Amino acid sequence: MEKEEIQSWDWQRILIGNTPGEFMLEVFLRTVVIYVVLLVVMRLLGKRMNTNVSILDMAIMVLLGAIVSPGMQLPDRGVLATILVLVCVVGFQRIVSLLAFKSRKIEVLTQGDVTRLVENGVIDVRQLRKSVISHEELFEYLRGQKVRQLGQVKRVYLEGSGQLSIFRNAQDQPGLCILPAEDEAVYRGEARSPRLLACKNCGTAVPGQLAASQPCGHCGARDWDPAVAAGEENQPGSPGPDPRPEPRPVPFPRGG
Numbered sequence: 001m002e003k004e005e006i007q008s009w010d011w012q013r014i015l016i017g018n019t020p021g022e023f024m025l026e027v028f029l030r031t032v033v034i035y036v037v038l039l040v041v042m043r044l045l046g047k048r049m050n051t052n053v054s055i056l057d058m059a060i061m062v063l064l065g066a067i068v069s070p071g072m073q074l075p076d077r078g079v080l081a082t083i084l085v086l087v088c089v090v091g092f093q094r095i096v097s098l099l100a101f102k103s104r105k106i107e108v109l110t111q112g113d114v115t116r117l118v119e120n121g122v123i124d125v126r127q128l129r130k131s132v133i134s135h136e137e138l139f140e141y142l143r144g145q146k147v148r149q150l151g152q153v154k155r156v157y158l159e160g161s162g163q164l165s166i167f168r169n170a171q172d173q174p175g176l177c178i179l180p181a182e183d184e185a186v187y188r189g190e191a192r193s194p195r196l197l198a199c200k201n202c203g204t205a206v207p208g209q210l211a212a213s214q215p216c217g218h219c220g221a222r223d224w225d226p227a228v229a230a231g232e233e234n235q236p237g238s239p240g241p242d243p244r245p246e247p248r249p250v251p252f253p254r255g256g
Helices: 011-015 023-045 055-073 079-102 104-111 125-130 135-144
Strands: 115-119 153-158 164-168 192-199 205-207 224-228
Touching: 023 079, 055 079, 079 104, 115 125, 135 153, 135 164
Parallel strands: none
Antiparallel strands: 115 153, 153 164, 192 205, 192 224
């Protein structure tokens, strides 16, 4: 737009811009398409991309940022088009929220569902892969909750909002050590069970003589590590008991 064409208090340019009125219908159609595509993209990116908010809320926040910018900065764009898009987005959000309230399927489709990643000290490798989470990422979050081996964990849930909920066993069981192997002093200092081996891929603990030359019956891996003995916190010369806070959600870091 040329400088000479910009005049102060030109209300037609401010409200409508240099586009015909029929363009308002096109704006509505564009918004519908972009909104649907954005929801699909947010779902494909995984739960880690929308920590603490639902996929629907994240999509709306991204869309709002794109909506308001042209109307504020471009002199040839009218603010009425921006207002129309904002009204459309609010309407879409209310409609989708109402449908999600009435239908469990729509709620799961738009906001995600809970995923069980660990059950009784054993990792569900298929769900872990499906959730686009690596073993080390999972172990990092568990270590942040003072978990040293998988036998201490009863359940780990990945919530629809991307948060990680951890519930510990009332009594520790033998399990796979999740302390970093690079820190040899700590990793090798854990009291190991003389009879059990733990699968390094899923954490399944089995008698050592059975696992020595066989694949894991749970995930098929063949990499084994001596399981950490249960109750090692109370043995002489070992670190003191771990604090046991009430289970609470652990947020994933934002971003990829």
